[in-house]
Amino acid sequence: MKKYFETAFYVYLAFIVLKSMLTATMIPVNWWNTRLENILQLVALVMVMWKAASDDVWTARERVLAVFLCGSLLLSWHSYSYAFIYELAVLIFLAHGMEFRKILTVHLAVSVAVTLVTVVLALSGRIENLTYYQESHNYRARMAFGFLYPTDFCAHLFFMTLSYVWLRLRRIRWGEIIAIAVLGIFTWVCCDARTTTLLFALLVLRLGIMKLRAHRASSVKSADHAACGSRTTRAAQRSAERRTGTARKSTERLAGTTQKSAERHAGTAQKSAERRTGTVVFSRFREWIDWLIVLSAPIFAAMMILMSRFYSESSGFLRFVNRVLNKRLYYGHIGFERYNVRLWAQNVEMHGAGGAVKRTTEYFFLDSSYVNILLRLGLVVLAAMLMILVITANRERKTGDHLKLFLLFLIIAACVIEHHLIEIQANPFLLLVLAADDGRRDDFHVSRRGIHSSSDIHKFQA
Numbered sequence: 528m529k530k531y532f533e534t535a536f537y538v539y540l541a542f543i544v545l546k547s548m549l550t551a552t553m554i555p556v557n558w559w560n561t562r563l564e565n566i567l568q569l570v571a572l573v574m575v576m577w578k579a580a581s582d583d584v585w586t587a588r589e590r591v592l593a594v595f596l597c598g599s600l601l602l603s604w605h606s607y608s609y610a611f612i613y614e615l616a617v618l619i620f621l622a623h624g625m626e627f628r629k630i631l632t633v634h635l636a637v638s639v640a641v642t643l644v645t646v647v648l649a650l651s652g653r654i655e656n657l658t659y660y661q662e663s664h665n666y667r668a669r670m671a672f673g674f675l676y677p678t679d680f681c682a683h684l685f686f687m688t689l690s691y692v693w694l695r696l697r698r699i700r701w702g703e704i705i706a707i708a709v710l711g712i713f714t715w716v717c718c719d720a721r722t723t724t725l726l727f728a729l730l731v732l733r734l735g736i737m738k739l740r741a742h743r744a745s746s747v748k749s750a751d752h753a754a755c756g757s758r759t760t761r762a763a764q765r766s767a768e769r770r771t772g773t774a775r776k777s778t779e780r781l782a783g784t785t786q787k788s789a790e791r792h793a794g795t796a797q798k799s800a801e802r803r804t805g806t807v808v809f810s811r812f813r814e815w816i817d818w819l820i821v822l823s824a825p826i827f828a829a830m831m832i833l834m835s836r837f838y839s840e841s842s843g844f845l846r847f848v849n850r851v852l853n854k855r856l857y858y859g860h861i862g863f864e865r866y867n868v869r870l871w872a873q874n875v876e877m878h879g880a881g882g883a884v885k886r887t888t889e890y891f892f893l894d895s896s897y898v899n900i901l902l903r904l905g906l907v908v909l910a911a912m913l914m915i916l917v918i919t920a921n922r923e924r925k926t927g928d929h930l931k932l933f934l935l936f937l938i939i940a941a942c943v944i945e946h947h948l949i950e951i952q953a954n955p956f957l958l959l960v961l962a963a964d965d966g967r968r969d970d971f972h973v974s975r976r977g978i979h980s981s982s983d984i985h986k987f988q989a
Contacts, residue, residue, distance in 0.1 A: 532577060536621050537633045539574060542567075543614050544634055547952035548641040551683070552674050553654045564610060571617040583624050593620055593961060596915065599907045606871035612904065615951055618958055627962040628694060634955040635690045642683060649673030661719070669719045676879070681720035682945055684710060685727065686953045689934050692730070696930060697737065704734045726941055733933055817924045820936045824916035827943050828897035828909070835859025835898050852944055858891060859898045871905040896948035904949070912949060915960045922964065931964075 546567075549556050585593075600616035603609075622630060649656035649672050657671040674680035688707055692699060711727025714720040819826075838845050838860035849856040866875055879892040893899040900909045916939055923932040938948075938956060947953035 529581070532581060533625065533629075535574065535577075536625065537629065539570065539621070540618065540630065541633050541637050543618065544637045544952050544955075545641060547611065547614075547950065548638060548683075551679055551952060552641070552645045553657070553671075554645060554648065554673070555654075568613065571614070574621055575617060578621055578623070585623070589623065589961060592914075592918075593623065596911050596960070599911045603872040603904050603908045606869075606905070607874055609872060609904070611950065612872070612908070615949065615957065618951060619961060622958040623961040625962050627959050627964050630958055630962060631690045631694055631955060635687060635694070638683065638687050638690075638952070642687070645673035667719045668717075670717050672717075677718040678720050678723070678945070679947075681714040681718050681723040682941070682947050683953055684714065685723050685941065686938075686947070686955075688727070688730070689937065690955065692734070693931065693934055697741070699734060699738075701738060704731055704738065707731055707734070722941070722944055726937055730934075730937060733930070737930060813929075817929070817932060820932055820939075821917060821920040821924055823936060824920070824939045825913050827939060828913060831855075831859070831895045831897050831943055832901060835895070836863045855894050855898075855944055859893060859895060861891060862893050862898065862902050866902050868901060869905050870907050872903060872908070873905070875903045892946075894944055894946050896942035896946050899946045900949060908949075912957075915957055919956065919959045922959075926964075 546556075546559065597616040597620050600612050600619075604612040604616070645654070648654045654673050656673060657676070659669040659671070659677060661667065661669065669677040671677045672680050674683070688710065692707075695703065707727065708731045711724050711731065714727065715724040834845060834848060835856050836859075838849065838856045840846060845856060862875070866873065875893070877892045878889050893902060897909065900912055916935070920932060920935045920939075923929075923935065935956065938954065942948040949957070951957070
């Protein structure tokens with residue numbers, strides 16, 4: 528039954544991702560109607576009941592977290608029927624205990640397939656390949672490749688790249704890193720997506736540093752092995768000389784060796800102490816950086832919300848930030864003037880340039896995910912999303928996986944000016960909060976039946 532449920536879950540996830548990605552492209556989806564939406568919600572309800580009736584082990588903290596996250600999303604959906612909120616709540620609940628690598632694999636396979644089909648259809652003229660020319664950027668051509676907007680296309684490429692890197696991690700090769708760099712250059716040349724290009728550059732830089740460190744560590748290890756072998760050979764030679772030489776020469780040589788050995792040990796101890804001091808300083812610095820990354824989501828959210836709420840043309844600093852962020856503070860301020868902050872969702876009418884073949888009469892779009900979620904989905908949902916980001920980042924901090932922590936930071940930073948944080952077709956990492964990362968759930972412990980560690984949890988489940 529567990530295998531059947533996993534299969535049904537991955538099929539449901541693939542269908543949700545497929546449906547959601549098609550709505551972000553120019554491929555017509557006229558076949559989708561309200562009746563099919565109701566059937567899909569009924570299927571989701573059956574899946575939830577199946578999951579609840581299974582013998583899956585839940586800790587007390589997991590139960591509280593699931594109730595808060597899924598409950599806040601469902602109440603917001605009840606306030607205003609955004610379908611993607613209902614689907615996200617169901618997927619978060621169903622992903623409990625599932626292997627996150629398999630979730631990423633299914634999500635990445637569907638995303639790559641839909642992207643390739645969309646690009647081929649757009650370049651062959653089967654669907655509209657929208658091209659935008661921005662006056663502020665010397666009318667550079669920005670192709671959407673069959674998606675609603677060039678930045679949406681680039682955002683999907685970036686999130687798919689993050690999923691691929693998460694699956695590969697330290698097994699990634701230089702050829703793959705070069706391919707990621709080429710993909711970043713492509714987003715700059717063909718789509719003029721400056722933010723996405725910068726994020727690709729940071730990702731390539733981090734992966735390059737990781738590979739160089741691994742190569743240097745391997746070289747040092749090889750050198751240590753060679754030095755150890757040479758020392759063994761010299762020791763054997765000295766032993767032979769002591770056995771064949773005179774007692775006086777052997778004593779003198781032994782005295783000289785002892786003196787040199789003492790000097791060598793003294794120098795080694797001094798270098799070791801200096802190295803330990805530098806290691807402690809670097810370790811403390813890295814620990815502070817890790818904590819900043821863990822708390823970066825609420826920090827960025829507070830900064831964007833406050834700067835948007837109190838934006839004024841009289842402030843030179845806010846004007847500068849608004850210009851750098853391409854008027855995102857300005858439109859966020861308009862959003863706060865038009866709509867009140869509510870606990871739950873409300874209807875926020877946005878008119879973007881995506882998917883349009885004519886100039887929009889009144890452009891208004893909330894690009895920042897944090898401002899978008901606050902005004903559209905409510906304060907409680909924003910708190911739930913920030914909690915997911917903090918918990919998942921803190922989990923990777925505890926396990927000491929700095930590469931995964933950096934990938935999560937890139938998502939948090941990208942959503943400062945992108946609206947894809949809560950979109951499951953772009954960001955599958957929201958499901959990590961209750962899923963099993965590489966078979967581990969290190970920050971949750973079962974307190975009943977004598978189970979206290981993640982290994983015991985898996986033994987108990989088996």
